Amino acid sequence: MKFKRSERIVYMTSYLLRHPNELVPLTFFVQKFDQAKSSISEDIQIIKETFLKEKVGIIVTTAGASGGVTFKPKMYKEEAESLIEHLIERLQENDRLLPGGYLFMSDMVGNPRLLGQVGELIATMYMDREIDAIVTIATKGISLANAVANIMNLPVVVIRKDNKVTEGSTVSINYVSGSSRKIETMVLSKRTLPEGSNVLIVDDFMRAGGSITGVMNLMSEFKAKVAGVSVLVESKEVKHRLIEDYTSLVKLSDVDEYNQSFTVEKGNCLNHFK
């Protein structure tokens, strides 16, 4: 059964889209379609050029015996800007301000399409760093971490604030919450993160950065290197931030609980989009 070029292209496009950041050997397609390598390379070239032209992402070709193609989804500046604008608009909707200067975001974090775009934006910023795992803190960060991990094709490691039997043996640390100054605990299952991993820390909300400092301390127990920190919302209210090097999608400030008013503006992430 021979395949037409158009059929091959449909299949190869869908396969690459479903396997982002995974090296697919050319021989996989050669065997699948029983077609010469040169034809398959031509198919790939068409997909590659269309992906570039239409800003779907990048196809990286690796030469040699173990060579193949890797699809790297990439968000471009224009799309990143309009996503940030959309986030700002949504966050400014009525009744989002909660006691303590938090924002209600569960509906946004529960929207798979929006979350997918946020994941692509964060993945784009860190696509050239060597990263082995996405680390986050339960509960709010999990969905965001999944969205980033889906695109980067990396495992998600979830730190909990309580110790559950379902985690097996764990390592835990105590830390001081940056804004409330309360002592809290963080727990990570020993076998979820191999020693010496490079990790990207992702979370939904950062105030003083106490939780993320806690994560960093926990990471050093696992001899892990922190390759980056990215948050959906940072609160600018905080005078002394414990974390210096991070990216944020939006910034929250001028929180006035009495008048239910606040300001949302773009975070520093757009600096990564030239």
Add this chain to the structure above:
Amino acid sequence: MKFKRSERIVYMTSYLLRHPNELVPLTFFVQKFDQAKSSISEDIQIIKETFLKEKVGIIVTTAGASGGVTFKPKMYKEEAESLIEHLIERLQENDRLLPGGYLFMSDMVGNPRLLGQVGELIATMYMDREIDAIVTIATKGISLANAVANIMNLPVVVIRKDNKVTEGSTVSINYVSGSSRKIETMVLSKRTLPEGSNVLIVDDFMRAGGSITGVMNLMSEFKAKVAGVSVLVESKEVKHRLIEDYTSLVKLSDVDEYNQSFTVEKGNCLNHFK
């Protein structure tokens, strides 16, 4: 700028893959490519046939003025069977059995590719039901719920076992855990689920079904209808199950904590794949 058919096909395939279960008007592609509707329809036909032949999923064409195409990812029997086999194999690996008859699964639930396949399997079983939201329980169910929601293009609603300020005003219920017989609380933010929604409940592990019964009670507070219950692992140890109508991917039984032995077999989900 005119587009070649092969370019159009690459773009349309990637667009549909990135927007599963979303009605895309044909006019969107007609305008994008400045091409006659008849040519776009031919392109769609090629994609549709290849998706069928290669078991990528189904493209549904809707006629009329507001007509368009919807890509419905679908898992076929063979793939479902090999996924279940793979899950059984992974779950039988050493050292997964934890005190209390639980299985360590954080690594599997943290694997985005595996989770994506599990999500596709569950989505396939419920693709013909009218569902408005995927409901799950923090923390373990969240990743699984996201995977299902990504494919079904539905919001995720997370029930918590503690009340957090970031949820805004909430509705809570008390329930009795089916196996430990402890009284626990479940909390759901009022505005995450509109009244009268049809929901699919997804969770990672079900023993007696106490948590899921709790979710059902909470759902009735929201006047929601439960359109289905799906779990990754069900424990067969339980004599009296509180939930009758559910799908499971795998079944755990013969748990012997002393000898660290147990049995994993396929759940009832494969009955849905003819």
